[in-house]
Amino acid sequence: MSKAGALGLASRVGGSIEKNAVLYAVEEYEKYHDYYGGGEEEERKAECTNMANIYYDLATGFYEFGWGESFHFAHRWKGESLRESMKRYEHFLALQLGLKPGQKVLDVGCGIGGPLREISRFSSASVTGLNNNEYQIARGMELNCIAGVDKTCNFVKADFMKMPFPDNTFDAVYAIEATCHAPDAHGCYKEIYRVLEPGQCFAAYEWCMTDVFDPNNREHKKVKEEIQIGDGLSDIRSTGEVIEALKQAGFEVMWEKNIAVDSPVPWYLPLDKSHFSLSSFHTTAIGRFFTGNMVKCLEFMGLAPKGSGRVQKLLERAADGLVEGGKKGIFTPMYFFLVRKPHSDNQ
Numbered sequence: 001m002s003k004a005g006a007l008g009l010a011s012r013v014g015g016s017i018e019k020n021a022v023l024y025a026v027e028e029y030e031k032y033h034d035y036y037g038g039g040e041e042e043e044r045k046a047e048c049t050n051m052a053n054i055y056y057d058l059a060t061g062f063y064e065f066g067w068g069e070s071f072h073f074a075h076r077w078k079g080e081s082l083r084e085s086m087k088r089y090e091h092f093l094a095l096q097l098g099l100k101p102g103q104k105v106l107d108v109g110c111g112i113g114g115p116l117r118e119i120s121r122f123s124s125a126s127v128t129g130l131n132n133n134e135y136q137i138a139r140g141m142e143l144n145c146i147a148g149v150d151k152t153c154n155f156v157k158a159d160f161m162k163m164p165f166p167d168n169t170f171d172a173v174y175a176i177e178a179t180c181h182a183p184d185a186h187g188c189y190k191e192i193y194r195v196l197e198p199g200q201c202f203a204a205y206e207w208c209m210t211d212v213f214d215p216n217n218r219e220h221k222k223v224k225e226e227i228q229i230g231d232g233l234s235d236i237r238s239t240g241e242v243i244e245a246l247k248q249a250g251f252e253v254m255w256e257k258n259i260a261v262d263s264p265v266p267w268y269l270p271l272d273k274s275h276f277s278l279s280s281f282h283t284t285a286i287g288r289f290f291t292g293n294m295v296k297c298l299e300f301m302g303l304a305p306k307g308s309g310r311v312q313k314l315l316e317r318a319a320d321g322l323v324e325g326g327k328k329g330i331f332t333p334m335y336f337f338l339v340r341k342p343h344s345d346n347q
């Protein structure tokens with residue numbers, strides 16, 4: 001786990017955006033969302049890839065500071081620390097995919113590679129991380145060298161809607177909380193299908209609205225919008241839409257489940273202001289208060305770029321939206337599925 005201190009955070013806010021352009025980038029980002037009076041849903045979808053890229057330039061420093069090297073939630077047992085649960089959650093994917101030493105595996109939307117390094121060490125498979133964000137890839141390469149997995153794992157910068165790999169390249173593919181950024185789920189799953197060897201599997205944790213979500217309920221809609229703006233999303237699909245898109249892409253569904261319902265410790269607990277934990281201090285109410293003031297000071301002293309505080313506020317809102325969505329049971333970040341590309345391709 002990397003230790004990104006206050007100065008590390010200050011230097012990383014904005015990712016590959018010029019430091020003096022961070023405030024402008026936050027403003028541009030906010031304009032993408034209806035919530036701030038900017039564009040329609042169709043416009044947001046068209047700009048989806050660009051929006052997600054700006055979002056991750058802005059947010060990655062904060063994610064690493066508060067969350068570590070892996071940017072995802074996890075199913076968690078009582079007595080298990082957040083870090084332990086996140087690793088187990090990654091191992092679970094490797095086990096479901098039956099990864100074996102030497103296999104070629106693709107991590108779609110790999111962040112800075114926390115899961116990729118863990119899954120590679122756990123399974124001895126070679127993992128390629130696909131990511132559209134240049135800054136995250138540069139950071140991931142540094143961390144791969146530090147972890148000593150740079151000979152077996154690599155990164156490729158590309159859009160998961162147009163992957164630069166030949167057909168049937170990988171023995172397994174997984175995605176953790178990433179393909180929710182696809183403007184069109186079918187298009188993204190179809191690309192995954194194309195690069196996967198016939199007879200092999202794709203597993204993912206997908207962000208979804210559950211069956212409890214009522215699109216005519218104003219409170220539900222507001223929570224969904226908060227999650228979208230706070231997390232770089234143009235929309236959030238329902239579990240039904242996800243399964244339909246997988247089938248349309250040609251996959252056989254082995255099993256699927258919203259595993260949030262089985263988690264003895266709610267996935268959103270680390271973000272819940274009413275909860276305190278020393279082991280995930282940065283994400284608690286006091287931790288967030290501390291980070292907010294620290295960022296204000298760093299920005300005031302010119303150590304963090306202008307706009308840093310605004311990014312932090314955006315992420316606070318995201319956290320509140322996620323907690324609300326989790327408590328109401330209308331949203332899950334862990335709709336799990338294991339699907340297989342059939343041997344004979346009838347598509």
Ligand SMILES: C[S@@+](CC[C@H](N)C(=O)[O-])C[C@H]1O[C@@H](n2cnc3c(N)ncnc32)[C@H](O)[C@@H]1O
Binds near residue numbers: 056069109132136158
């Ligand atoms: C919430 S992060 C999850 C990262 C990683 N899976 C993890 O668990 O640490 C979502 C990731 O999807 C990537 N992403 C978003 N849109 C993408 C696109 N069009 N093509 C490739 N990667 C994309 C982002 O850059 C980011 O790395």
